[in-house]
Amino acid sequence: MIRVLFVCLGNICRSPMAEGVFRQMLHQSGLENRIETDSCGVGDYHVGEPPDPRAIREAQHRDIDITGLRGRVIRQDDFDRFDYVLCMDRENLEALKKVAPRESRAHVGLLMDFATQGTGKEIDDPYFGNTDGFECMGDQIVAGCQGLLNQLKAREASD
Numbered sequence: 001m002i003r004v005l006f007v008c009l010g011n012i013c014r015s016p017m018a019e020g021v022f023r024q025m026l027h028q029s030g031l032e033n034r035i036e037t038d039s040c041g042v043g044d045y046h047v048g049e050p051p052d053p054r055a056i057r058e059a060q061h062r063d064i065d066i067t068g069l070r071g072r073v074i075r076q077d078d079f080d081r082f083d084y085v086l087c088m089d090r091e092n093l094e095a096l097k098k099v100a101p102r103e104s105r106a107h108v109g110l111l112m113d114f115a116t117q118g119t120g121k122e123i124d125d126p127y128f129g130n131t132d133g134f135e136c137m138g139d140q141i142v143a144g145c146q147g148l149l150n151q152l153k154a155r156e157a158s159d
Helices: 014-029 053-061 090-099 131-158
Strands: 002-008 035-041 084-087 107-110
Touching: 002 014, 002 090, 002 131, 014 035, 014 053, 014 131, 053 131, 084 090, 084 131, 090 107
Parallel strands: 002 035, 002 084, 084 107
Antiparallel strands: none
């Protein structure tokens, strides 16, 4: 089982969207029993809360339901449990590096490092913007998740 954790600041916009997008891709690829996914935030601002309504709407436009997800904060055991801990921006990445145990073997990096399209290395937080930011966020997340899935499939094929 490969485990992937998506991380953003508060776990109500970008990371739940990534979890939903990736879960749908896994289902469509028949890999939902071999790759597990979850999401969390580096901050505890929205623990227990559902995703932002704008993120829910953007996901619904893509035929993805993220309404059942709830915000949670990163835990130390996440670095042992997950193979990939993927952030949306460099600020989140720096925050994770400060709390990651030294002995962790998880790949900690940016989701957009996996994107093959030129959509930028960071996914901006759309929380304080308008709905256009959520559409852009969704497009970037799809590109990053597709690249990640392609790499994981290639890894599995070579094992």
